[in-house]
Amino acid sequence: MTDGVVERPRPRDRILETARDMFHKHGIKGVGVDAITEAAGTNKMTLYRHFESKDDLIVECLRANASKAGAMWEAFEAEFPGDKLAQLHAWVRKAAAMLNADGRGCDMANAAAELTEPDHPARRVIKELKEAQRERLVALCRDAGIGQAELLADTLSLLFEGARVSVQTVGTEGPSAQFVRMAEGLIVSFRGTAAG
Amino acid sequence: MTDGVVERPRPRDRILETARDMFHKHGIKGVGVDAITEAAGTNKMTLYRHFESKDDLIVECLRANASKAGAMWEAFEAEFPGDKLAQLHAWVRKAAAMLNADGRGCDMANAAAELTEPDHPARRVIKELKEAQRERLVALCRDAGIGQAELLADTLSLLFEGARVSVQTVGTEGPSAQFVRMAEGLIVSFRGTAAG
């Protein structure tokens, strides 16, 4: 055997992963770079050798999140190859699971709430990544044979987005508890009006 | 005439109003008490004579917001006395107007995103006020003769909540642009299944 133990990731990856976790849990302005480097088992100088600034680190974290989300979509396709409708239902189930995962909302939405400067570098990538997500959901609805694919996709994403912030304010017993029922009902309703 | 000029509000009210505006625009952690007092035309000592702490000021701002929202409900009743269905449609229009008002989301949701400490005093009042809002919308749907009033109210509030964060991330041209169509469609759909 060439390697019995798990290799410890390089400092840059440890910093990125730790920052993602801490930003998610405590918010961006609620975490300092000292706390990140300490939790990552490294130090501030190493962080600033790999990232230009805290803002740069924030942007990289958001991109890493989006890349993880991208993997989720590929998992849908792998599980139900070609069956777009099944993938859409898988999306609903996955979304519902996220609601109960923890009491925190979407990292991008939370970041947008915190970083209010209109020209903050993170705002560009948040918009860009959110639009990409929307495109994916629209394409999924369209390929599933839904007539008004854009409208269904937008409705579903607003419902999900709303459910995530609702969890953050009133908890999982609030309106978000009905998310699956709402989403499934919408899909049924839109399928009824599908245009061949 | 007893008073020709508009009376300048007392320092406490100026601080409260200024803080509400600045918290809304720049986020809670993005504004310091110095900036608030300066913008309110007063000083830090006066702030701390009227509010125990910044956290206390935050809570008072949230309560003031909720009280303004309460006035909105009374305006609905005043405009369409007894006509609950008309009031529900007025709520939809008002919600849509808020989406285009500015690019910032709900102050309570934003505050919940920023104040992550589980026992932060603001979290209690956010939950309390959001639950009161939900009750009002449920009651309105029920009194409008909708069968599944809770489900419609929860769906509408998730849609609205989602639209507000969507505006914050991708702007008014995104999914939130369809909010009115979604909401009106839902109301029609739920009225179709109304139980006498």
Next chain:
DNA sequence: TCTGGAAGTTACAGACCGGTAACACCCTAG
């Protein structure tokens, strides 16, 4: 074994934060 680069350490700069103390001022009610 030597070397070069990545990583760690310590200290610091400069700014901002929430919050307080001490004191001067002004305006109004009596």
Next chain:
DNA sequence: CTAGGGTGTTACCGGTCTGTAACTTCCAGA
């Protein structure tokens, strides 16, 4: 006119923030 409370001013405390400088240590590859 006077007394007193609300207000304004200045200075300060201890802490935290992002970001940098100068230096040491470690480790892999030649």
